Amino acid sequence: MNSFRARAQNSLRQYDTLIMFLVFALASGIITNGMWFDPENLVNVISRVSVVGVLVLAQTFVLLSGQIDMSLGNFLGLFCGIYAVLFLGGQSIPVAFAVALSVILCLGFVNGILASRTTIPSFVITLGTMMIALSMHLYIIGAARYVPQLRDLIYGVLEPFPKARELFPVSLWIGAFVLLYFVLKFTKFGKHLYAVGGSQRTAIITGISVKTVKFSVYVLSALLVGLASFIYIYKFSFISPSTGGTYLLDSIAAPIIGGVSLFGGRGVLWKALVGAIFLETLTNFLRLVGVNAFVFPAVQAAIIAVGVIISILTTPYYLRRRDM
């Protein structure tokens, strides 16, 4: 009897994010008179998540290592900006991508080196690089640009399978998730990540190279920004000066809803993704109901607040750090 109760409690805790999401999905389906359950809407939601989803993978890795990355969203903006300008300036698609990726990697290196070699709080460092990326993006992009060529190219390849158009970005996203899931679960790097996030001091004593872990997390994050930008360009094809700015709150909110600890070392990758889908569903729901889009940042902020309260309540007191 007792053990059954304990097991039930345990699995409830394990799947809390999923249950929360399913309840919310059901409720929003009922409120919108089944509009939400329209297959077209569902596919739309899932394929819209794919950009945020990739960024959330990156943010989760950074959070697990006990750091935070404020620059993800604006890195994506800068990547798309560089790509658009170079491509419209007459470069080929691979060249434009390579240049954009190398610029983002350079910024990621700056993040990683400063975060791993000094004790400067990571949010200050990434706030600095975020500002650099934002203003470089504004400078090079000038006006909004339309670059549908990449999409057209891939549409051409996917000609025989018209349904694959919407699923292509989703498959990239899920592919990245599966890869990173295995990295986290079965490699030494994954174990080290949890160790560094859990307690840096213990990790050092155990002989883990804390610097390498902290550095590589930011490099990985820059690479994933490249993937997310690829999906963004494929899916939206429309690069404006404000591209990327909104992803800052999204990428932090989703892992927190998914129970990834802000204090590092605790959290599961798939729950963070459920958090991302949850967030997109909520936005979709607000849109279907007809809420003013300008209120969204406030809603996201409120969600972060609720998520953090849960995260704090579930973190033992001695594991809470105040330097973040």
Add this chain to the structure above:
Amino acid sequence: MSQTRNFLSAHSILVALIVLFLVMLILFRDKLLSRGVLLSFLHSCTILGMLTVGESIVLISGGIDLSNGTLVGMTSILAAWIALQSGVPSILVGSLVVCLIIGCVSSSLIIGAGFPPLIGTLVAMGIAEGITYTVTRGSPLPLSNETLVWLGQANAWGIPFYSFAWIGIVMAAYLILSRTTFGRHVYSVGGSEKFAYRCGVNVKRVKLAVYLTSALLAWLAGIVYVSYAASGAARAGGGGGFSYMLDSASASIIGGVSLSGGRGNVLDATLGTMFFALLYMTVIFLNISPVLEGAFRGILLLIVVLYAYLRETRLR
């Protein structure tokens, strides 16, 4: 010899300010000393200076306030919006109340729920942004109240009224931090929260006061902004509300305020403000695109925190 070195390291920001001023005097002699340039220097010092006082008090107490830049934009928009219907008292009171409520939200999240200051004030920032965009949908709003516009231009002996207010605030904050029990408590909370608590300091009250002060000063800076520019802008200072925040944090840090709390003083942070305002003049003089100012800002922040890090590791 060692006396000079001690003096230099204790007053490094003053020395840096003087050196920068001399360099700029040599490079841009005829531009720098014109009346218009000096006025705009004073104006940016006033807004940034008020924010820096708030931010440095928060930093000294061991926290950080990400929301102050966004609050400036929100206050300016709210003031211009309320001015469409009513007079000065309701403009001031209305925007102040909203600012303080947001300050209460962030401080209660930090104190009551135990949020890291970064996240607590980020949430407050999101709420302020939501309010701002609900009111204006992103476009700037001209200020129609003549009294406030007049106040923005009013000056005595060529110095704007608001700059006197700024100097008064700096003096008051300096005296409160260095001469009163409350000031000591702010330093002790920043140095070690646990020890402060064990010594009988009311840590929660100190933190509440600190974040509310920052919100209050952000409100004042917003009022100065809206009455000087005669229009409210959601992105006052540009860059999604982060610009003023980054500048105020960088100015405090370069003025010797420690990012980990418990160290620094408001006077040096104010010198840091003047250093930054002067440095931004070069961007204008060199005709660099204003959009690139953000990159300049980000690079400066990284240099400043790196400098502070090296300084603090040497201290230990």
